Amino acid sequence: xxxxxSAARRRALATALVLSLTVPLAGGATAFAAAGDGSSGxxxxxxxxxxxxxxxxxxxLPRPTGPYAVGRDTLHLVDRSxxxxxxxxxxxxxxxxxxxxxGRHGGGHPTAYTSQEEARLLLEWWKKxxxxxxxxxxxxxxxxxxxxxxxPGRFPLIVLSPGFTAPRSTLTHLAEDLASRGFVxxxxxxxxxxxxxxxxxxxxxxxxxxxxxxxxxxGELATKGRAKDISYVIDRLTGGKNAWRHARxxxxxxxxxxxxxxxxxxxxxxxxxxxxxxxxxxxDGHFHTRPAGLGNRPFLMIGTETVHTPGVEDGKNWDEIxxxxxxxxxWLTVKGSGHFTFTxxxxxxxxxxxxxxxxxxxxxxxxxxTRAYIGAFYEQHLRGTPQPLLDGPSPGNPEVxxxxx
Numbered sequence: 001x002x003x004x005x006s007a008a009r010r011r012a013l014a015t016a017l018v019l020s021l022t023v024p025l026a027g028g029a030t031a032f033a034a035a036g037d038g039s040s041g042x043x044x045x046x047x048x049x050x051x052x053x054x055x056x057x058x059x060x061l062p063r064p065t066g067p068y069a070v071g072r073d074t075l076h077l078v079d080r081s082x083x084x085x086x087x088x089x090x091x092x093x094x095x096x097x098x099x100x101x102x103g104r105h106g107g108g109h110p111t112a113y114t115s116q117e118e119a120r121l122l123l124e125w126w127k128k129x130x131x132x133x134x135x136x137x138x139x140x141x142x143x144x145x146x147x148x149x150x151x152p153g154r155f156p157l158i159v160l161s162p163g164f165t166a167p168r169s170t171l172t173h174l175a176e177d178l179a180s181r182g183f184v185x186x187x188x189x190x191x192x193x194x195x196x197x198x199x200x201x202x203x204x205x206x207x208x209x210x211x212x213x214x215x216x217x218x219g220e221l222a223t224k225g226r227a228k229d230i231s232y233v234i235d236r237l238t239g240g241k242n243a244w245r246h247a248r249x250x251x252x253x254x255x256x257x258x259x260x261x262x263x264x265x266x267x268x269x270x271x272x273x274x275x276x277x278x279x280x281x282x283x284d285g286h287f288h289t290r291p292a293g294l295g296n297r298p299f300l301m302i303g304t305e306t307v308h309t310p311g312v313e314d315g316k317n318w319d320e321i322x323x324x325x326x327x328x329x330x331w332l333t334v335k336g337s338g339h340f341t342f343t344x345x346x347x348x349x350x351x352x353x354x355x356x357x358x359x360x361x362x363x364x365x366x367x368x369x370t371r372a373y374i375g376a377f378y379e380q381h382l383r384g385t386p387q388p389l390l391d392g393p394s395p396g397n398p399e400v401x402x403x404x405x
Contacts, residue, residue: 059139059141061173061176061347062364064176064177069103069106069108069151070100070102071149072100073101073146074096075236076095076096076200077094077095077232079092079095079228086191086193086208086212087208090191093191094199095191096188096199099246100184100185100187101155102155102179103149104148104149107149108148110141111146113138113169113172114167118138118198121195150246151182151249154248155184156382157184157237158178158382159188159233160188160258161267162194162343163260163262163263164193164210164262165193166195167196170344172344173371192205192206192208219265219288220288222266223265223288226263226266226267226269229266230266230267231273237250255277256382257271257280258300259281264287265287267280268289268291268321272292273293283302283342283343284304284337284341286317287318298327299329301322302334302373302374303318304337304341304359305401307339308333330377335361337399338358342370346362346367350362369399372397373389377390
């Protein structure tokens with residue numbers, strides 16, 4: 001990962017977060033417009049103090065589309081076989097995972113989108129803490145519930161890894177939808193790789209890896225670390241020492257993985273070393289390893305037209321990876337999308353009435369396209385259910401171009 005590419009992705013995340021964290025003010029203005037001097041995001045010193053008109057109403061994630069209720073558990077996982085790659089003095093590698101599962105309707109308790117401290121760090125990281133109270137962002141309404149009784153049967157497992165600096169919460173709407181359709185889904189926070197992740201004992205780990213990842217070889221180090229993390233999550237959810245109380249729900253012969261940005265790169269790396277991962281997916285991530293040993297296992301690449309299109313910026317990187325894949329594969333480009341289109345970010349931004357001019361695709365369409373194509377991919381390759389949506393262009397989705405088939 002070059003420093004320039006990393007910096008560009010950071011700027012994209014900063015812009016995306018600003019968009020997602022703005023909320024309507026009285027009279028139709030937005031919290032972002034309240035930045036008095038137009039540069040620092042704070043009111044001008046000469047301006048008279050104004051009443052805090054920031055909305056504290058929670059944002060909302062879209063309702064899942066499948067027939068199951070969605071349960072969620074939170075796991076703290078510690079891989080004592082290896083030290084943390086970024087902070088070796090911290091000891092063993094630690095992960096936090098949210099496990100979403102198909103459940104029976106009725107019962108359970110609402111789950112939080114994220115903690116207030118994690119929300120505070122997110123706002124502070126981008127110097128936008130005066131735009132929205134942490135409680136409002138943390139209070140984004142979700143659909144998963146704790147204490148939900150699991151649905152009968154055994155289900156495929158999907159492990160999802162977020163982009164660098166982004167917390168696992170940014171993959172929530174996709175995880176909830178997949179779980180409602182009959183998949184067990186584990187979203188993972190990787191220690192020291194997000195702006196802030198809460199761990200047991202009141203610890204909140206911040207992005208100690210953000211500087212090292214910009215050094216030569218940093219992207220490859222992060223990718224290989226993600227691959228090991230993904231495999232370890234699979235170990236703990238399916239092996240003899242299960243970390244999850246409902247582990248018997250998982251069909252260990254039907255396992256997939258996927259991720260956003262570096263999480264997608266890590267997915268490919270995991271597939272080259274872990275044959276248990278039968279299907280992989282990358283949402284707009286630059287690859288840092290080759291698909292050696294992938295064999296005929298399927299892989300989906302879904303990206304932006306400005307970055308991951310043949311002949312454009314990272315298109316060459318995807319071209320090289322594409323040529324090395326021997327099995328079923330698709331390369332999809334989504335018109336009007338941005339680097340964070342396939343996460344929760346545009347969904348939340350849309351509720352604020354804000355559009356990123358560099359990624360004009362609406363939040364509703366971002367969510368619909370993400371759920372439709374990624375859901376179809378796992379339905380076809382983990383369940384064996386043919387999905388015509390993956391065969392070629394669809395009149396109902398004119399934004400989606402099939403670059404390769």
